[in-house]
Amino acid sequence: MPGFEVIGKEEFAEIKHLFDKSKILFRHSFDHLRNEVYKVKEFEEAFAKRMKVPHALAVTSGTAALRVALAALDIKEGDEVITQSFTFVATVEAIIESRAIPVITEIDTTLNMDPADLEQKITDKTKAIIVVHMLGVPARLREIKKIADRHGIPLIEDTAWGCGGYYDDIPLGTYGDIGTYSFDFAKTMTTGEGGMIVFKDENLYKKAAAWHDHGHENNPEFPRWEDSRSSSGFNYRMNEMQGAVGLAQLKKLDYVVDEQRKNANIIKESISDLPIEIRTMPDGSFETSDALVFITDSNERARKCRDALIKIGLGTKILPEAISWHFAGTWDHMPELVQRNEGDLTKAFPKSLDLLNRSVSLPIAINMLDRFQIKIREALTSVLHS
Numbered sequence: 001m002p003g004f005e006v007i008g009k010e011e012f013a014e015i016k017h018l019f020d021k022s023k024i025l026f027r028h029s030f031d032h033l034r035n036e037v038y039k040v041k042e043f044e045e046a047f048a049k050r051m052k053v054p055h056a057l058a059v060t061s062g063t064a065a066l067r068v069a070l071a072a073l074d075i076k077e078g079d080e081v082i083t084q085s086f087t088f089v090a091t092v093e094a095i096i097e098s099r100a101i102p103v104i105t106e107i108d109t110t111l112n113m114d115p116a117d118l119e120q121k122i123t124d125k126t127k128a129i130i131v132v133h134m135l136g137v138p139a140r141l142r143e144i145k146k147i148a149d150r151h152g153i154p155l156i157e158d159t160a161w162g163c164g165g166y167y168d169d170i171p172l173g174t175y176g177d178i179g180t181y182s183f184d185f186a187k188t189m190t191t192g193e194g195g196m197i198v199f200k201d202e203n204l205y206k207k208a209a210a211w212h213d214h215g216h217e218n219n220p221e222f223p224r225w226e227d228s229r230s231s232s233g234f235n236y237r238m239n240e241m242q243g244a245v246g247l248a249q250l251k252k253l254d255y256v257v258d259e260q261r262k263n264a265n266i267i268k269e270s271i272s273d274l275p276i277e278i279r280t281m282p283d284g285s286f287e288t289s290d291a292l293v294f295i296t297d298s299n300e301r302a303r304k305c306r307d308a309l310i311k312i313g314l315g316t317k318i319l320p321e322a323i324s325w326h327f328a329g330t331w332d333h334m335p336e337l338v339q340r341n342e343g344d345l346t347k348a349f350p351k352s353l354d355l356l357n358r359s360v361s362l363p364i365a366i367n368m369l370d371r372f373q374i375k376i377r378e379a380l381t382s383v384l385h386s
């Protein structure tokens with residue numbers, strides 16, 4: 001959560017540098033006016049280096065990142081794209097925007113994609129899998145990648161919540177074929193709005209770069225209006241101000257994740273003897289600890305936990321209060337999803353519904369309440385022992 005908590009003089013210095021030296025807010029062209037200042041390009045290069053991949057493409061949001069990733073994979077009308085029941089609506093919106101059919105798996109106690117259900121849902125129309133590291137805990141990537149590879153299906157990691165995390169020492173977002181990130185204001189690093197896509201494959205990167213820019217196959221040798229094009233596209237370009245802020249935020253990413261993890265571990269320790277089950281972290285996980293989720297014995301108990309946490313001035317994050325934006329079983333405003341699930345979403349994902357109904361998500365920040373672990377323990381003890 002706390003990218004915005006650490007916004008300070010470094011972000012301001014990057015913006016000041018942009019305005020002092022260049023004043024060009026568009027990522028391309030105007031070369032004679034910009035004094036070699038290319039903030040978005042510099043941000044992409046720094047992000048690719050941090051994530052140890054050859055290519056990164058900055059875009060306007062995490063939703064745009066998913067849409068562009070699907071375009072790079074040539075996802076077309078009638079193709080099926082599989083994702084998980086617990087995610088933000090954006091993941092499924094990107095599939096629908098690509099005119100593909102969203103297919104949804106159950107989650108397991110990691111609260112991410114259940115690999116066994118993934119295997120069941122693959123058909124010969126499946127053209128991509130989007131696994132989500134919800135609230136900063138890595139999905140079971142080893143199993144999921146093995147399944148994807150066995151079927152020859154590309155794997156996209158929706159890393160909106162997982163930026164700065166690892167799985168088996170590999171940065172989240174780079175385990176599969178394409179990784180997407182969000183830098184909206186609630187994320188571990190933020191550019192206000194914004195996103196990034198990372199690629200190992202140069203061709204996928206080139207297709208995405210063109211598609212996010214009306215099809216421009218950018219060639220620095222020619223003026224922009226002479227660019228060649230091989231496909232249609234759209235406009236999801238990041239601007240220079242976002243790039244400038246991103247450069248400063250990226251330098252703070254490891255600090256933010258370390259502080260979040262420290263605070264999450266303190267809470268975990270203080271509530272370890274309470275009758276709850278902490279969400280499963282797969283072996284090999286290095287989570288971003290954006291939130292700490294635990295599972296209670298009933299929805300009533302989860303709601304009481306929320307009430308008690310509000311009383312101490314903390315509240316909860318997504319679970320249980322905002323489940324309707326994050327659980328596919330409630331998205332009856334999406335006809336594509338309803339149709340696919342025989343007209344009734346309420347019964348489509350029973351295992352996920354049961355887990356999510358009983359879950360409580362503690363928001364983790366850098367600057368927590370004074371004596372937060374003691375207050376949280378007291379608040380939860382009163383509810384869980386009643």
Ligand SMILES: Cc1ncc(COP(=O)(O)O)c(C=O)c1O
Nearest residue numbers: 061062063088090160182183184
């Ligand atoms: C899992 C997931 N994917 C994608 C997005 C979309 O990101 P953005 O808000 O930058 O469009 C979000 C946003 O919260 C998200 O939680």
